Amino acid sequence: ETGVTQSPTHLIKTRGQQVTLRCSSQSGHNTVSWYQQALGQGPQFIFQYYREEENGRGNFPPRFSGLQFPNYSSELNVNALELDDSALYLCASSLAGTGGREQYFGPGTRLTVT
């Protein structure tokens, strides 16, 4: 069983730039959720993808967008980066319809915006 993987591990961008983060879900999982974790805080839900469509969104502006591919992997795109976007971005996969709602997390991508 392959766990959730994310790339890159670290990233440094300049304010106003765009960034794409990638996630491969755990084998057999069809749902991917993205979370933002600022320093000293718990993860905050950004959005979730199921069957290649956005299936729920947290309180994040439209410049945060995503994709899910037929192999269930996913991308998080952030446009017009702001300093406050500096955070650890976590991807979590799960299997829809199984109940229990357990999510399996990746190691995260640390984004620094300067």
Add this chain to the structure above:
Amino acid sequence: AQRVTQPEKLLSVFKGAPVELKCNYSYSGSPELFWYVQYSRQRLQLLLRHISRESIKGFTADLNKGETSFHLKKPFAQEEDSAMYYCALSLSGGYNKLIFGAGTRLAVHP
């Protein structure tokens, strides 16, 4: 609004002492509560969920709907329990969104 509160940022105990990590939630629906743990240099992982009513690594947590709490307890702390602990709430219906508390760092000293 849905919210999870973990009042302690840091809980420091000695090995063998009892541990209680507090978690309170705010949600008008039927909640599903979880405890996630992050050990040093490891990814966030599920510790236990209230539905299962299980004990994992000696930890238990009981959902108290009257007090809207889901405190994590262990009678005798071990040094390997030192980690960051997050309480999380999953909303009923629709999609699988988790609302996390800010976390409590547990430090168990020898």
